[in-house]
Amino acid sequence: MSLGLGWRKFVSGFMLTMTGICAVVAVSALFLILGYLVFHGGASVNWNFFTKLPVPVGETGGGMANAIVGSGKLLLLATLIGVPIGFLGAIYLAEFSGTTTAFIVRYAADLLNGVPSIVIGIFAYSLVVLPFKHFSTLAGGCALGVMMIPITLRSTEEFLRSVPNALREGAMALGASKWKAIATVIVPCAYRGILTAILLAFARVAGETAPLLFTALGNSFWSPGWNQPTASLPVVIYNYAISPYEDWHRQAWAAGLVLLSLILVINIVARGVLARGTPLSRS
Amino acid sequence: MAATTTTVPGTGPVAGSRSWLSGLREGDEIVRLITFLFAAFVVFLTVLLVFELWQGSVLPRHKFGFNFLRTSVWDPVNEQFGALPFIYGTVVTAAVALLIAVPLGLGAAIFLAELAPVRLSDNLEFFIDLLAAVPSVIYGLLGIFIVIPLMRQYIQPALKSTLGFLPFFQGPAYGLGFLTAGVVLAIMLLPYIISVSREVLLSVPRDQREAALALGATRWEATWKVVVPFARSGILGSIFLALARALGETMAVTMVIGNTPVISASLFSPGDSIASVIASQFKEATGDLYLQSLIELGLVLFLLTFILNGLARLLILATSERGGGMAHL
Amino acid sequence: MKRLPITVVLAILGFAGLVWADSTLSLTGAGATFPYPIYSKWFDEYHKKDANIQINYQSIGSGGGIKQITEGTVDFGASDGPMTDAQLKAYQDKHGFPILHFPTVLGADVPTYNIPGVSAELNFTPQALAGIFLGKVTKWNDPLITGPNKGVNLPANDILVVHRSEGSGTTYIWTDYLSKVSEEWKTRVGKGTAVNWPVGLGGQGNEGVAGLVKQTPNSIGYVELIYAIQNKMLYGRVQNSSGAFIKADLASVTAAAASAAENMPADFRVSITNAPGKTAYPISSFTWLLIPSKIPDASKRDAIKGFVSWMLGQGQNYTEALSYARLPKEVVAKEKKALTEVQ
Numbered sequence: 001m002s003l004g005l006g007w008r009k010f011v012s013g014f015m016l017t018m019t020g021i022c023a024v025v026a027v028s029a030l031f032l033i034l035g036y037l038v039f040h041g042g043a044s045v046n047w048n049f050f051t052k053l054p055v056p057v058g059e060t061g062g063g064m065a066n067a068i069v070g071s072g073k074l075l076l077l078a079t080l081i082g083v084p085i086g087f088l089g090a091i092y093l094a095e096f097s098g099t100t101t102a103f104i105v106r107y108a109a110d111l112l113n114g115v116p117s118i119v120i121g122i123f124a125y126s127l128v129v130l131p132f133k134h135f136s137t138l139a140g141g142c143a144l145g146v147m148m149i150p151i152t153l154r155s156t157e158e159f160l161r162s163v164p165n166a167l168r169e170g171a172m173a174l175g176a177s178k179w180k181a182i183a184t185v186i187v188p189c190a191y192r193g194i195l196t197a198i199l200l201a202f203a204r205v206a207g208e209t210a211p212l213l214f215t216a217l218g219n220s221f222w223s224p225g226w227n228q229p230t231a232s233l234p235v236v237i238y239n240y241a242i243s244p245y246e247d248w249h250r251q252a253w254a255a256g257l258v259l260l261s262l263i264l265v266i267n268i269v270a271r272g273v274l275a276r277g278t279p280l281s282r283s
Numbered sequence: 284m285a286a287t288t289t290t291v292p293g294t295g296p297v298a299g300s301r302s303w304l305s306g307l308r309e310g311d312e313i314v315r316l317i318t319f320l321f322a323a324f325v326v327f328l329t330v331l332l333v334f335e336l337w338q339g340s341v342l343p344r345h346k347f348g349f350n351f352l353r354t355s356v357w358d359p360v361n362e363q364f365g366a367l368p369f370i371y372g373t374v375v376t377a378a379v380a381l382l383i384a385v386p387l388g389l390g391a392a393i394f395l396a397e398l399a400p401v402r403l404s405d406n407l408e409f410f411i412d413l414l415a416a417v418p419s420v421i422y423g424l425l426g427i428f429i430v431i432p433l434m435r436q437y438i439q440p441a442l443k444s445t446l447g448f449l450p451f452f453q454g455p456a457y458g459l460g461f462l463t464a465g466v467v468l469a470i471m472l473l474p475y476i477i478s479v480s481r482e483v484l485l486s487v488p489r490d491q492r493e494a495a496l497a498l499g500a501t502r503w504e505a506t507w508k509v510v511v512p513f514a515r516s517g518i519l520g521s522i523f524l525a526l527a528r529a530l531g532e533t534m535a536v537t538m539v540i541g542n543t544p545v546i547s548a549s550l551f552s553p554g555d556s557i558a559s560v561i562a563s564q565f566k567e568a569t570g571d572l573y574l575q576s577l578i579e580l581g582l583v584l585f586l587l588t589f590i591l592n593g594l595a596r597l598l599i600l601a602t603s604e605r606g607g608g609m610a611h612l
Numbered sequence: 613m614k615r616l617p618i619t620v621v622l623a624i625l626g627f628a629g630l631v632w633a634d635s636t637l638s639l640t641g642a643g644a645t646f647p648y649p650i651y652s653k654w655f656d657e658y659h660k661k662d663a664n665i666q667i668n669y670q671s672i673g674s675g676g677g678i679k680q681i682t683e684g685t686v687d688f689g690a691s692d693g694p695m696t697d698a699q700l701k702a703y704q705d706k707h708g709f710p711i712l713h714f715p716t717v718l719g720a721d722v723p724t725y726n727i728p729g730v731s732a733e734l735n736f737t738p739q740a741l742a743g744i745f746l747g748k749v750t751k752w753n754d755p756l757i758t759g760p761n762k763g764v765n766l767p768a769n770d771i772l773v774v775h776r777s778e779g780s781g782t783t784y785i786w787t788d789y790l791s792k793v794s795e796e797w798k799t800r801v802g803k804g805t806a807v808n809w810p811v812g813l814g815g816q817g818n819e820g821v822a823g824l825v826k827q828t829p830n831s832i833g834y835v836e837l838i839y840a841i842q843n844k845m846l847y848g849r850v851q852n853s854s855g856a857f858i859k860a861d862l863a864s865v866t867a868a869a870a871s872a873a874e875n876m877p878a879d880f881r882v883s884i885t886n887a888p889g890k891t892a893y894p895i896s897s898f899t900w901l902l903i904p905s906k907i908p909d910a911s912k913r914d915a916i917k918g919f920v921s922w923m924l925g926q927g928q929n930y931t932e933a934l935s936y937a938r939l940p941k942e943v944v945a946k947e948k949k950a951l952t953e954v955q
Contacts, residue, residue: 016398022390023407026477029473037425085324085325088318089321096315096318109329111589115332116531117531117533118561118581119581134685179315209534220669221666238423241428242816244822435827457827542778564779567678567679569779
């Protein structure tokens with residue numbers, strides 16, 4: 001500390017400016033990226049994109065109607081698998097379980113949450129695709145559903161726990177059984193948080209590509225039912241981006257913009273839901 | 284849609300359901316059992332996943348043993364499989380990504396937490412959180428059409444002419460390769476690092492800062508010598524989380540790394556990572572040994588991310604008393 | 613609590629009904645990327661012809677086609693390299709009946725290169741190609757290369773080899789050819805959809821290789837003919853078994869098939885690399901559909917057989933516009949006969 005105050009002030013000012021520059025660089029890089037996507041994608045989105053099927057390789061035109069519906073079906077299935085399991089599991093964790101069980105379940109969920117998505121793809125391939133002898137919407141939906149479970153479970157539990165104990169006790173004191181207290185007091189109290197958690201989980205899996213590569217595969221037509229391969233937006237973006245065709249690149253941008261808009265809107269809605277809610281813990 | 288409807292039961296009229304459950308006096312036990320089954324299912328699923336990976340990689344584990352991790356030949360014709368190039372590629376790209384993203388992200392986080400006006404900070408934070416939600420295939424798309432051409436035309440030639448004496452920046456500039464994959468990963472990780480670090484920094488008690496300032500420290504000294512050390516393990520945790528993500532990242536890396544199982548000191552060289560080799564070869568791996576070697580790679584990746592995630596969580600727990608608060612990350 | 617689940621169920625049923633109501637027969641095939649342009653054209657045209665049948669083809673690579681048809685996860689496979697005896701046996705063991713090969717079109721691999729200052733079409737001997745890809749011929753002015761290229765000023769620069777990074781039929785054809793012309797290649801590397809390359813770096817897909825060669829001075833790679841044409845790249849003539857240097861085009865590829873056409877084996881698994889014939893291009897190949905000989909589902913069976921016979925007839929008219937050579941007549945006749953074996 002033999003350095004003069006002037007020098008220390010200079011260092012302070014300099015380093016703080018540097019952090020400012022870091023922030024500007026990071027944020028502007030991120031802004032640029034989004035801007036580029038919006039610019040490129042915006043120029044490519046048109047009515048055909050939403051209504052037409054893809055055309056044969058190398059020809060110009062066509063759209064991704066089947067991939068949009070395919071993604072919708074996959075996400076519906078994923079939600080039907082992921083949300084009930086995650087939600088009910090979380091109720092058990094927050095309201096019923098003892099410490100040891102809770103630790104095991106939480107640990108398992110965290111483990112599952114950390115599994116790289118490509119590994120989930122392998123898992124779904126060997127559990128669903130091979131036995132059913134079909135690449136299918138079902139297999140893709142299961143893969144995405146498995147990814148949704150731990151996200152929903154952990155955040156739902158967190159929001160349930162943030163409900164003040166006084167409310168639980170109050171309900172019980174009035175003679176309600178435990179499940180009634182849960183259904184009428186605790187869950188409604190935390191419901192904004194839970195809804196947010198589910199929306200965020202949904203948004204997270206909506207953009208997943210890797211688990212779909214060898215489960216949902218792809219389809220150049222409409223995919224009838226649930227036991228046929230299906231196109232999905234993220235996989236189509238991947239396939240089109242690495243292809244040699246200009247028009248497919250254009251459509252990849254368009255699909256990227258559509259997918260991103262969907263995800264960002266869900267995110268914003270989710271945060272909005274939470275912000276309007278009762279002051280529940282942090283976040 | 285479905286998401287809304289499935290959560291609403293709690294808020295919905297319970298009166299209706301009372302009729303069919305009122306007969307059951309042990310309602311609690313039933314609900315307990317049902318929810319227990321669902322919770323247990325999560326454990327079951329996780330165990331099943333590990334089991335599948337373990338079971339699915341019997342052949343290469345028996346045939347190659349630990350040599351699988353030590354050898355670098357990946358030869359589907361003669362059925363020789365060594366994972367080293369993929370492990371190397373995974374580690375190198377993750378390291379490059381962290382080298383770029385950590386200083387930048389940390390600097391930005393310090394700025395947002397310590398200097399920026401609260402409103403600006405909160406607004407930027409909202410934006411950054413949104414970016415964390417951008418799917419990786421979109422980063423891959425941007426990687427192919429923006430980062431690769433930039434790398435090939437400007438950045439790699441510039442690095443070569445200035446730092447070309449280092450072994451890292453030699454060889455022809457293809458555009459794709461370790462460096463590009465690292466840069467794309469860095470862009471993906473930035474939002475995570477900024478967001479978590481900022482939060483950890485904000486959770487440092489005010490009086491720590493004020494005490495330092497009162498003792499005559501400059502603002503930077505208060506930040507760097509008091510606040511950052513206080514939040515150190517939390518920041519480390521955020522870095523570990525980012526690292527775990529980087530290791531497991533598939534799409535963005537596959538699209539820009541060049542998919543060649545090569546171990547090269549040069550960051551310009553095309554390479555391959557564990558996740559991307561699975562993505563590009565799993566569908567077409569003919570022969571059991573080939574397929575199972577890919578599954579074993581999946582197992583290796585799982586273990587890697589598992590260890591890192593565990594470390595990250597421990598570190599974050601160490602800073603915030605309410606460990607659960609960070610768990611959703 | 614009661615009403616909501618019902619609403620959800622109804623919504624799902626409605627949604628499912630929406631997609632189920634469609635009575636079209638849906639077939640899934642997967643495999644080779646090299647014939648992807650013609651296949652997707654065919655399946656599209658066929659769907660226009662018969663709206664009740666939609667054939668979904670995913671180009672996941674030849675290795676993928678063989679693997680997925682063996683696993684039974686697709687209705688038919690496609691490959692640029694015929695299945696090996698071991699693979700056929702694996703299929704037979706698993707399903708109890710054999711799988712059949714049906715050639716669809718012909719294509720060629722070409723050596724494409726990028727040497728600053730050289731705009732001539734180079735002549736390559738088999739020894740030169742094998743030497744380059746083995747990493748033994750390392751300079752562009754090596755006598756093995758300059759020998760047949762009198763008058764071309766080749767620089768003393770290092771050769772950079774580019775190959776496919778993933779399993780691919782294009783690689784199968786290329787390595788099959790090199791194995792036939794070079795004993796050392798055969799023993800050291802061998803043939804396959806993915807091999808352990810002695811030298812070089814990998815590009816993803818035909819396009820990836822084309823891209824790398826285009827961007828990298830002094831490089832050489834191999835791509836499917838149509839990609840070299842589409843990307844306006846230089847590609848060399850290759851010396852055939854009669855000693856003539858032949859440029860790949862529809863005529864020379866068809867010539868390579870001519871000899872095979874006469875003595876085509878019953879299972880159609882034939883390699884026409886290094887084929888005899890004065891005008892035959894030596895790195896040519898058929899590409900095949902892999903169809904199970906027993907398809908229990910009658911409607912699927914009829915659909916596949918219907919498509920194949922359409923493809924053998926009218927479908928062949930679409931080939932030349934996309935730079936594929938059509939099947940020789942003799943082969944078509946044989947295939948029509950073989951089609952009756954599918955039951």
